[in-house]
Amino acid sequence: xxxxxxxxxxxxxxxxxxxxxxxxxxxxxxxxxxxxxxxxxxxxxxxxxxxxxxxxxxxxxxxxxxxxxxxxxxxxxxxxxxxxxxxxxxxxxxxxxxxxxxxxxxxxxxxxxxxxxxxxxxxxxxxxxxxxxxxxxxxxxxxxxxxxxxxxxxxxxxxxxxxxxxxxxxxxxxxxxxxxxxxxxxxxxxxxxxxxxxxxxxxxxxxxxxxxxxxxxxxxxxxxxxxxxxxxxxxxxxxxxxxxxxxxxxxxxxxxxxxxxxxxxxxxxxxxxxxxxxxxxxxxxxxxxxx
Numbered sequence: 001x002x003x004x005x006x007x008x009x010x011x012x013x014x015x016x017x018x019x020x021x022x023x024x025x026x027x028x029x030x031x032x033x034x035x036x037x038x039x040x041x042x043x044x045x046x047x048x049x050x051x052x053x054x055x056x057x058x059x060x061x062x063x064x065x066x067x068x069x070x071x072x073x074x075x076x077x078x079x080x081x082x083x084x085x086x087x088x089x090x091x092x093x094x095x096x097x098x099x100x101x102x103x104x105x106x107x108x109x110x111x112x113x114x115x116x117x118x119x120x121x122x123x124x125x126x127x128x129x130x131x132x133x134x135x136x137x138x139x140x141x142x143x144x145x146x147x148x149x150x151x152x153x154x155x156x157x158x159x160x161x162x163x164x165x166x167x168x169x170x171x172x173x174x175x176x177x178x179x180x181x182x183x184x185x186x187x188x189x190x191x192x193x194x195x196x197x198x199x200x201x202x203x204x205x206x207x208x209x210x211x212x213x214x215x216x217x218x219x220x221x222x223x224x225x226x227x228x229x230x231x232x233x234x235x236x237x238x239x240x241x242x243x244x245x246x247x248x249x250x251x252x253x254x255x256x257x258x259x260x261x262x263x264x265x266x267x268x269x270x271x272x273x274x275x276x277x278x279x280x281x282x283x284x285x286x287x288x289x290x291x
Contacts, residue, residue: 041260045286046071046091046269048234049079052278061086067283073234073269077120080127090129091267092170092206092232096120100174103137105147105184110154117158117169125165131232131267132162133206134171136185147184152197162202170231172206175214179241186215188222195229204231208271213238213250220258227262235290236272243272243281244289252289 049072052060057079064072065086072088076095083090096116102109117134124132136151155169162169171194176186185191191205207230213219223230237248244252259268268290274281 041256041291042263042265043233043259044071044089044091044265044267045069045290046073046089046267047282048073048092048269048271049075051271051274052282055278057082061088063279064088067286069282069286071267071269073267073271074133077123077127080129089267090127091131091269093120093124093127093129093132096132097135100135100180100183101138103135103184104151104154104171105137105142106140107150107154109137110150113154114158118161121158121161121165121167124167130166131168131170134158134169136171136183138180138182139184140182142184144184144190148190148194148197151184151194155194155198155203159198159200159203163200168202168204168231170204170206172234173208173211173215175211177214178239179211186211188212188216188226192226192229205229206232206234208234208236209250209252209255210234210236210238210241210272219250219255223255223258223262227259227264230264232266233259233264233268234271235268235285236270241273242275244270244285253291256290 045068047064047069061082065088070089071091072083073092074094075083075090076093080090097103098109098113098116104113120132124130136147139147159169171185171191173185173188173191174180174183176183180186188207195203195205207223209219212222216222235244235252236242237244238250240248242248244250256268270282270285270290
């Protein structure tokens with residue numbers, strides 16, 4: 001046996017002896033890292049109700065609680081009793097808005113929006129919830145500057161009322177290319193400027209990752225720079241608004257790490273059109289991609 005063959009034989013024998021321990025150690029280390037990673041992520045989990053209406057409340061709520069999903073998004077007062085029965089949070093309340101297109105940038109809707117939000121903010125607080133959604137509305141010829149000025153004017157008294165009740169108004173950012181043509185709050189730039197001018201802990205932006213990927217990308221850098229203005233996150237794959245898995249363009253593990261690194265302890269909600277069976281899809285999304 002020559003020297004080369006002898007060395008090769010020794011290496012083979014060494015690998016055979018070491019492999020079981022090495023494999024065990026590697027597996028144990030991977031499991032430990034997975035547990036640490038899961039525990040390290042401080043945000044909470046939710047799912048948007050409109051995406052899971054195929055499940056009745058009495059099936060949905062206990063299953064979510066069993067899976068460690070703490071809340072349901074976009075639920076109004078008529079359904080809060082279902083959540084309370086099963087110890088779930090209403091992570092983003094709704095019911096004060098008129099619709100998605102008539103919003104706080106329109107002077108003609110300022111009065112009715114004040115009436116509706118003035119009634120809903122105390123209800124949200126009394127129920128023990130925190131977040132209440134709102135919308136900019138569509139441009140309809142308004143410039144960004146005109147829309148911003150009216151939104152500040154119309155929102156300011158509602159934000160002050162929200163402060164008094166410990167409620168946070170959250171304006172959702174939409175894309176205006178695919179899903180919501182003409183929507184005003186279609187960029188983080190416009191939304192962040194609105195938040196800066198309102199300058200209140202009771203006003204935040206609902207940063208929808210799906211929508212903002214379509215409009216501007218640069219997700220991780222944007223979250224790092226502007227996270228103090230973001231109070232809630234929505235998740236879906238691009239393109240298609242389906243599962244946030246590996247067959248779409250967003251690197252969700254990296255985005256989630258960026259969110260967690262900011263110290264965010266609010267909600268990250270699944271909000272996509274399910275292509276796979278609901279329960280398996282939610283379980284896989286949170287276990288593998290949105291941990």
